[in-house]
Amino acid sequence: MAVTEKFKDFNASRVPLQGSNLIEASAGTGKTYSIAILMLRLILEKQLLVKEVLMVTFTKAAVAELEERIRLFVRTAYKYVQGEEIADGTIMQLVDEAMENLGVEHVESLLRDAVLFLDETSVLTIHSFCQQTLTQFAFETKQLFGAETLQDTSAVLQDEVNKFWRKEVTTLPSELLEYLIGAGLSRASILNVVREHLGGKHYMSFREDEEYSYCEDDHKEILQMLRQLKATEDDLRQCLVEHLDERAEEIQQLAMGNSYAKKSLQAHFGDSEALLSAIVSKKSTGYIQKLFPDLLERHDECDDAAEKWNGEVYKVISRFNCMAIGQISRGIREYKMQSNQMSFDDMIVNLHEALVVRDQYQLVVGLREKYKAVFIDEFQDTDDLQYAIFQKAFGEDTILFYIGDPKQSIYAWRKADIETYFEAFRQAGQRYSMNTNYRSSAGFIASMNLFFQPVEGFDTFYFQGAADSIDYIQVESPVNNTKGELLKNGLADIPMSIIGKPNKDAISEGVAAQVMALLDDETYSILKNGKERPVRPSDIGILVRKNSEGQAIKRILSKYNIPAVTIGDTKVLKTEEAVELLYILDAMLNISLSTINRALLSPLTGLSIEDVLLLNEEQATERFGLYKSTWEKNGIYNALMDFISDFKVQQNLLEGQVENGERIITNLYQLVELFHKVQSSKILNPQELLSWLKRGIDGMETEGDEYLQRVESDEEAVKIVTIHKSKGLEYNIVLAPYLDFTFFEKREIFSFKHPELKKYVSAVKRELTDTDMVLISAQEEQENRRLLYVTITRGVYKCFIYKNTGRRNSTLETFTQVLKNADQSLIALEEGLEIPEDYSFRKGAQAWKPFVPEGEVDFKLVQQNWTRMSYSRLNVQHERSAKYVYRKHSGYEEFIFNQLQRGANTGNMLHFLFETINFTDSERWNDKIDAAIKRFAPRYQEDLPAMLHTLLSHAMNAVIPFDSAAFSLAGVNYTKRIHELEFDFTVPSFNPYHLRSLSSEGMSVDVHAPGSMEGLMNGKIDLFFEHEGKYYVLDWKSNYLGDTLEDYSQDQIALAMNENNYHLQYLLYTLAVKKYLQTRLPDFDYSRDFGGVVYMFLRGVRAGQATGIYVQKPSEDTIGKLEGLLSSDVI
Template identity: 25%
Template sequence: MTIAPPSAVEATPFDICGPLPTGTTVLEASAGTGKTYAIAALAARYIAAGEPLSELMMITFGRMATNELRLRIRERLAAVESALSHALDRDHEDDQGTAPADEVLALLCTGDQDELRVRHQRIRAALADFDSVMIATTHEYCQRMLDELGVLGDHEPDAVFTESLTDLVHEVAADVYLRRYAAAPFEPPFPFSSDKFGEVTAVSIATEVIGSEHVPLVPVPTDDTTLSEPAERYRFATDVREQFTIRKRRRRLYSYEDMLLRLRATLKDPVTGPAAVQRLRDRYRIVLIDEFQDTDPVQWDIIRTAFVGHSTVILIGDPKQAIYAFRGADVYSYLDAVGEAGSVGTLATNWRSDGGLVDALGTLMSGVTLGDPRIAVRPVAASHTERRLIAGDALAPPGMLEPVRIRYQPYDPAAESAESVDVLRPRITDDLVADISNLLAAGPQLRVNGDGRVRPGDIAVLVRRNKRAEEIAGALIRSGIPAVVLGAGSVFASESADHWLTLLTALEQPRQQQIRAVSLTPFVGWTMPRLATADEAALTGLSATIRRWSRVLAHRGVAALVETITSDEDLSRRILSDLGGERRLTDLRHIGQSLHATATAGQLGVGALIAWLRQRIDEARTQSTEERSRRLETDDQAVQILTVHGSKGLEFPIVYLPEIWDRWCPDDDGQLLRIHQSRTDGITRTPSADDLVLDVGGLTGAGRKDRAAQDRLESGGDDLRLAYVALTRAQVQVVAWWMDSRNTPGSALQRLLFRSRDGAGELADRYPVNTDPGSLALGPGFSIEPIGDRPVTSWRAPSRAEGALRLRTFDRELDLAWRRTSYTSLTAAAHGTEVSAAGVTSEPEPAKEDDETPAAETLADATARPPVDGPVSPMDGLPMGAAFGTVVHAIFERVDPQSGDLAATLRQIAADELAHLPAQEMTPQALADGVLPAWLTPLGPLADDLRLADIPVADRLSELTFELPLAGGSTPRDRDVRLGDVGDLLARTLPGGDPLSRYPELLAQPLLADQPLRGYLNGSIDAVLRIHGVSGPRYVVVDYKTNWLGDLDQRPLRVTAYSPDRLGEAMMHAHYPLQALLYSVALHRYLRWRQPGYSPDDHLGGMLYLFVRGMAGPDTPRIDGIPCGVFSWRPPSELIIELSQLLDGAAPR
């Protein structure tokens, strides 16, 4: 019995200029149909229609894709702004002109002048506030959501994110394996064959089950006493998962998978879930998800729970390009979403390929289902109807310019067996090199991005694995055709990384063994025979050279080392003279640059550099991190060779496919199977994402036969989709190979070529080889060619005219005022020149960002000596100094005042922090007792007399780090803004009677007034408090100060030394008002794109500078209603707005 899925909404062609989608919409793309264009166009239309940019969210899968999407959306908004501007100008001049050729631009430029003006204002506002838009990878989105949800989320702020948990996986696997089986009284590991479940298999199981933590394991043992290999493998797998989770939590580690699972758990929590979900729905009203076919069940569950049915959700993807199952992507999540969507549209025009190529590929694939009946190749129209690959001056051989060429080795029915792939693959390599050489020599014209002859850079070769790519690249280079392997992994996975590791090891310990090893690297260039015959003098000379290099590295750094070696060993000339030398030299320099940057940033010595490089190599070779791409300036001039997976999303004029005939389909060997279990109790269902399971039971597990059959079906679908991606990368031509081998029957090309043409879309698993493609009549657009059918014509790259070299003149002006600065840097000169009155000392209190006053500074007191009466400060007996300030800041950042016993919490955190400072002369109890009163002191009218203890973590944003552009930032404006302009603004806008009304005079001092405000200003606000008032929330900047404001010779320290008038003087002396204003501007800009309906008058709540030594709890003395120790200031919101504009380079009003 078979159960079919619920009928989905019928797909219809999507009109990008039609009504804007609402509800949940799936847009099914095909290769080359413009997914990114559609997303950017929809985003622009939503914004023009009045949707705030900050309420749009766009998600894609990968950092490079995210960067491209961000660029394309910004370009689209800029194009719309320009088109609307021109349209308004035409209307103003009563000249209708011509409508834009782009249909979306034409649509948005249609309407009366008032309507166009409103759209223009919205688009301009979106461009000005573009940083507020959420364009992120799935994992970045999850991290941000967990951060924003705060206490509503299952999130540990001090947990450490790591991309790779490989070491922990191996540790857990080994420990669980030994614990379970080391003491067993029978042969290890237990009475089952060790080759089936030995240590290697155990690590394999552990890696897979941990990498798929959300996937159920099968087959489940019938009872806990079952003694069988499948049952024991299941128990081992569940034990590994449990231990792995425990150790991650204990070590405060989390991974990408944890982010997803924690966010889903947060949204589904019966207590906090509804509030968390509502917060996300309020935040984002339009959600667009690109590459949705690459999602997984957890990601889809998050989107469905948070947004479906409430926000507009547009899911854009192409299930035919779902090729990342090995990374956890699950195309069945996409198919489930199609079944739940309110509407399904298709993008039905191919903007990439020539019409002839589109038609030929349609002949090959149209109507075919790729692993599931719901994933069908739909017909598409071609935008490029003309041929863009045409004959040049020389006559091209027959068939060479056809859109699809299939080169084959004729089938021999008399052969006893098919040839080995080990013989056939080199034969294809030779034919591929010969064919590319013939094509280049024939000189056909390519009309893609301009006219010109076909060049090596117009050709791509797509393979399955990088090893095969290196083989083909070597063959092409040996024949004189430039070739490069793209995306071959991280540069740290290259041989050059090993050479660097060998060199650094020798520089750290220049012993004979290490020196001999370096001699065989490109840095020295000896051969093995030369090393074997080297005499004592040669080895002594090399040893002296290595020791000299070691001194260069120690005293001058990695960059100087590279230049020294290049000069000493004629490195560039020697390496470039070898085959593939350009790539090798580029890799060596690339790694050298990374080492230099790392050493400089972290002040690392050679030992630390060795550890850093070894870790990068390990990560690269386990493919656990996003790749550090290998670069070469001449890559675009060479034949580009890359994997099919790496080619997704790219396009090339001409594509060669030497491997889509080659697929090995092994028998079931007991490996783990990650499949969708669609058959249960004799009933077969159409699979869904909820059916995903991981079979850990091996060959003898219950239900293994059905799951192995499903695995063959899904694997075959993956291979067909991989072939679809490969075939559709081309703009003008595809060249593929077919060979008769034991790997051919189950290959994608064999299944596509020899399928039944009666209209049935589902393909058989295998098509036996009974003939070759030469017997097929595929119609126009195809050329079926036996290999070796024409002589090889050598191709030589055209010589480039060498012009006379001349020195380049540096004629740019250096902007010496541009810098990255901070509050501390801006005020350093003034602090260093002031002569302070005795009696008031300011501690440095270094924060994460350099925004505190310098060490050992004194604060002048212009009023009187400190009072001798009043309550004693709770911190009177506590030390002074930078270390103490750091500890206090850390405590205030970490405390959750509503977590239970506040005193106990403070004591525990104090103990944690003091553990890093064993020399401190205080106990955790003394420190907690000194800090506790500050949490219980009313904060005064500015905070509705709330205490810090009354404000939950959800309403306290700690350590808000910012970086503000000054006078345009990276694109400096012409206006010269200086700190004196800030003083002028204060003098003009501060009302009379303001406690800081004298501060503009201090900013007028030349050492301060002349400070340029050009570049970037960075800092970190200790905390922002959200105070809930009758008219809504307001936000208050808070800074914690541990300054000693008493007389050092007069003890004890009194709370009344921190009276409001004394605090005002202390604030001005230390230039804290400048810090407070800069922080307020940062908060103003932050709230502009984070607070719905932001109004500075309502939402900017002022500043609280908490001098914690003067805060004594509920009984803290008040003067004019203000508690001692609390400095409150709420300048006019107009001041903050004008200051923000001034810092951005705007002219003063």
């Protein structure tokens, strides 16, 4: 069957909404858009509720993107049915057809309900879906109630490995232990084997039904056998050396008679052992084989004896590995049972057990009643267990769409199984393909088609004629492709370049040189919609396979001052900043001059040895004693923030001569936040937290998204991204170094999909046959080609591919050999550029020539003091006057003053509630309260739902006391409010301290900022709403000011406004809103249209009263003065 005959063309507006369907969506073909269109059709045509549609994808980022798109499309459709103009023709067509079939009122009702209940949309990761199902159907799945998620299993695994090592390994006879350790047995090797096995890659030697153990008699027997084998090997080798001694003169004469042998052996005459080693090292050469056949034959006997000894030793190690798997698996299971915890893998296994293995009928019925339509996104990343779950639950009587691209299946190390995709392909009722690329320019699409299919019948993805295979289908450009193109010297540049360099270092330099040329060479520009502009740093993506490769390129770019950020899989606990904080924490906990000096001699403080020696030792010791006291009483966050403030860490990193200061700051604050979270969630004392950090630096505590290194500020920077992280992203210009993938044999453990066992297995090379090695090599080559595909298809206009000419038989060479005679107008073979002498990229005028911005964007990098500013960045932290004194209350007063915890989690929960409830309809609050509790306070007290309902009622019905007209939030319709309104506006160079001039009687404005600043002013407004023709800004505050209503009187909250510097915050917010409204209301009048700002201190807010509420309308003169200091245009 021809490739194109396997699939029908996919049209999201017309595909039947029935049965099981598989959609193969090539890169850039609008998969997320299509899913959102299908969701809209389900609402309009099948009249499904949003909660009746399940969408499963495989990363949190994909969940966020998909949910955002669905929300946008549903709201856009609702606007259209209400008579507003929209731009999307497909949505217009779907709504028009629905109104014609169902009537305008019915369609408006469907969409209104969909908008109201968007928070019930089920867009979940696979683990979230499994967890939710196990919780909801706990009886059917035989789950323990209240089970918690064990997010990080590494510490438990390490503890069990340590137990096994102490019990089984350290008790061995010393001679046997020496043999085993010499052959590679170690704690780390056992940890690797067990981790792979528990991660789903079955250790090939392990049998579930076998009990593995060794007793003392076994040890003696093994040791005796190994001694005998070792003695045999030693005897043979000694005999061989003695044979050389006896024939020394003869061997020397033979060697001297051959020029090659003379050159390689003469230096070793007189030392038989060295001579033997030299002969053996050259045994593959013809002259050695001809001169010394008898010596080689006798040496082979020695090798055979050594191999026999090694084989027996490895049998012992393999059995120890199997023992470890059995004992450690049991230990981890017992730990999870005793602590009532489940790992992420357990969720999938447990649901599979209930659905597939035990065939729980009621569970299937319950899931099908709950979800009438199901989408499995990124399906190529699914494994066999996950597919079996979806197929059992939704394979019948459900609208089911599997959507993915097998060409982008690059997670074999995470058990993503291409065989599962083939199985789904065979079982799908209908198969569709998406082959119109909306991401890339027409020229680049043509070059990709040529690259991946250079000649007819080319085996793009290396399936060698297998019945199940992945084929490259030529992708098409849209009829009206408006992407534009990259110009060079005013003409369209060749869309793909393959550049040869002799080695990795030359490739790194070549990549940097090309980036320099793109940014500083005026011959390059981007043409789009008739407008030409220079190339910016943010247009460029450099894609690498390993984090270390990205760091190497970033070092070169940083050397020449080119702004660049790395986006990869680096763990923040593996950074240098984690080590620096370890020293600081150690000094706080174990106070001595040596620990303090080590902590202070750090890039964080910028102190030199001379600076540290000049410090007053008594004062330094006292200061670290205070940090320790703060840590013990108020937590690690406060202790570290005190240290950062005392030693001006942020100022040093931003203003000092510190390379990558912004990167260091990002890591620093992420680590501080992580320490706080771990200390709070695990309830660790200081010593335990220090031990946890040490384990983390050693790589034992790094599971979960919070451990991934965050990206520093990247608005105008070259992105250096790992290929795996780049999936789903796009870059105008892609540079792809290091694509010369080859099969690497020299490693400890191999993992692969075993065709007979039909599952992933792990094994050491000694256990593998030649057939196994061929299979492993083929599977890795297939994945390498898919990595090539993912890399190149990220591009919009151009891709520079770098080839290592010194590396043979690579994945890339398979393509470049065939492309030697390719159309040079689509793919050019080039030598590449060299870095110019004395080059230095300068931000500002010479970074790129001035350009006309698209839309309202007014942003470019200029001076070194450019930064992203916010209220938090400018704010000065004052001492709080409120002191917590416990007084016993009753009812709501007890809850709001004593039970409602202080801290970020409570604030986040309350923000979530205010963002999701309908202010005017209290009867529908309970669902939102339940969702908030489940997310933020799963172990809550029984009366928490009722108390939160009361809190919301007080907030909605409290009096907002503006002089012009008091009102309450209960009168604010949901269509008249925007939550988390984010703003950015550019700020030219100014001195932040000038903002202090905004202070007036009763209103203090304080500022902390180092020197002159410029850049973007950024912020998020909790609530922006309109009431009776006026626009207001509202900020929710859960601050604790005291435990009586008197503590929230107007005088007290006015004091809190000054202490917390909130006047600066609302002045900035007011200016942002003024700019926002000026762009949307042609006749905007500040005095008439702006109502003012509201600060609700929620603990003191009561229905029918104005306690806890601060209101203010800054004068127009004050805002004008602020605007004069921060004059710019809104982005």
